[in-house]
Amino acid sequence: MAETLTSNGTTHQRPDGLRGIAADWSSDQRAFKNVSWGKAMMWVFLLSDTFIFGCFLLAYMTARMSTTVPWPNASEVFGLHVGDVSVPLLLIAIMTFVLISSSGTMAMAVNFAYRRNRRMTVLMILLTALMGATFVGMQAFEWSKLISEGVRPWENPWGAAQFGSSFFMITGFHGTHVTFGVIFLLIVARKVWRGDYDRGTRGFFTSRRGDYEHVEIMGLYWHFVDLVWVFIFAFFYLW
């Protein structure tokens, strides 16, 4: 049974399952019970952002399916040479591993945050940010390698020009998301470290009180960026 906490301290029970959803939506005040404004906003934002990435990926797929010139072979283009052996998708595999792992540390950070374990929360957030930064760094390496091989947004040595255009646009847009994520992770880490969320210090811009829930909201964004990468990985590199 789910419970709704009221502001005068009492709780009341809500039904489970579909009946519960119907009851919540036909109730007053809130459609999503016990969901804060911030968390609801992040979910709606992510839904909107999903449509942006969806449009990018669909546009790329349209270009790829309708092109009359050959599409470059992803496993060769994105291969790395270890000694004399060419390993397909090596760098991308490492990047993917790092980013997925960062989702793990992010989830741990959220857990520690709700336990009010400041030290571990900060440590986990910093670890997440570090892995995010590593990801962006490796992406920069990948970009410069491809650029040095002659890939440009308007042409490349192996086939359809849309390969380079889509690649730089989609990974660039995703990389920007990761970069912003890292910046905000650092801000949240600083706030946790200073104890802003324990004291409910007001935000500099918004003048809203800080709360440990911000770690979770940050986590929602981070997991989303991670999930988007899975789709980019599947549609761009594996296809």
Add this chain to the structure above:
Amino acid sequence: MVDVTPGSRDAVPPAEVPDVELYHPHSWWTTYVFSQDAKVIAIQYAGTAMAIGFVALVLSWLMRLQLGFPGTFDFITPEAYYQFITMHGMIMVVYLLTALFLGGFGNYLIPLMVGARDMVFPYANMLSYWIYLLAVLVLVASFFAPGGPTGAGWTLYPPQAILSGTPGGQDWGILLMLFSLILFIIGFTMGGLNYVVTVLQARARGMTLMRLPLTVWGIFTATVMALLAFPALFVACVMMLFDRLLGTSFFMPALVEMGEQLSYGGGSPILFQHLFWFFGHPEVYIVALPAFGIVSDLISTHARKNIFGYRMMVWAIVAIGALSFIVWAHHMYVSGMHPYFGFFFATTTLIIAVPTAIKVYNWVLTLWRGDIHLSLPMLFALAFIVTFVNGGLTGLFLGNVVVDVPLSDTMFVVAHFHMVMGVAPIMVIFGAIYHWYPKITGRMLNDAMGHFHFWVTFIGAYAIFFPMHYVGLVGVPRRYPELGETAFIPDSVHDLNAFITVAALIVGFAQMVFLFNLFWSLRYGKEAGGNPWRATTLEWQTPQTPPAHGNWGKELPVVYRWAYDYSVPGAPQDFIAQNDPGPPNLPRHA
């Protein structure tokens, strides 16, 4: 007010969220300029939207002067004409209608109508306006940029949009347009998240979703749609920017320009059209749904009768919102896409007529045997219904592939969409301004000027757009600055064009009277009091008029009933406010 007599009505559930602590401004700047109060932001949004809308209005006069009296005005070159068309269309659809309905009415009415103190994220809400203003300024800058604004048509179809033959294509015009749209979308998203979360999560005690005034339902659904449709435009803008600046070929096929092979190749112009209309068609309903919602409330209030079929009205709004995402390619019947697509999209397009017709019938049935007060808001609401039905009927022509093909790109299309998404929503905007002006300023708008404004605008709009249907049916293409001596065009078309131009100038003049009225009544209007229309919804029950910062004074309102308790038998007056528990033995509604 809050005490509940047991047995006579349901107890209102206790508060789940503690009352918010608002940001209190400390200076004149943070009170009136960088304000975080949704009501101030709403007025800023509305003022900016109307200012830029005025520019678009002037552009329409210039276009009409050229069409009505071709060759008379030397400064209107074909290039200038295309620029006028483009800027007129884009400003009216995005920067005026979308911004005014969602940023203006949304900001003002949502917190008041749901019984909240403010939007849930006032700071992001403030940013939303300033980014919108920046988008408008970037757009205006293109008038002064070398080469002038883009002349690509408001749909910005590539490849022509970024080629040198189109005004602004190889200059600043198209770039500034795309930057401006991207900014608009970012700004709108900040506001849109606010509107959605405020409606879902910050309602008053007792305010269930099915007690919301339809205005809120319309704005809420439109905002959800905008948050899902604008991404497609965002992506299209980014890709076209890359095509123009980096030389990518997302939308650009191999082509020869001025005898020279361009470096583009392999891109798909149709891809752009799909992305654009995946935004563009929901956009029509992003503008229409708030109008549907607002007009429902105007009709109910001014006919002193509950809205007919409230639940059906809500579900029709939601159904229209959902369906509008699967009809976009009816704008592309002649684009060369697969003909089977046309079959699918014609079917879905005609299905939308069902929920839309439900709404029209319900408005008419609300009026039926109502106590109709022919106040200005009601006059505009009636004008809306008539105009919307007119525009909707021509929509049936254009929604069918075989009828659309000969009519496509004629003035018939221009007449159709100006009726259905130009004149009709504008009528609602006027009605809404006459309705809520007393709440916003504390004074009534002048009635005499208002009646002049209404009759000239209403009759004038028909004088403009009815003949245009005929002009289109005889085959006059749209977007041609001059028809010349074309053989198939009869003389009557030229006469009609001159007539339309004169009508358009007269209607334009009436808008000046309206603008004057807005300022004049601020000072000299009749004192309105808190609830001049004797309306039920919460915004009329605020302790102060205009409502103060925080809207409600010390106590948040508690809602006991739906928004449409007009002329309830046995009630002491002909309306019962939503926060009025009412006499204990009264039958309860919804």
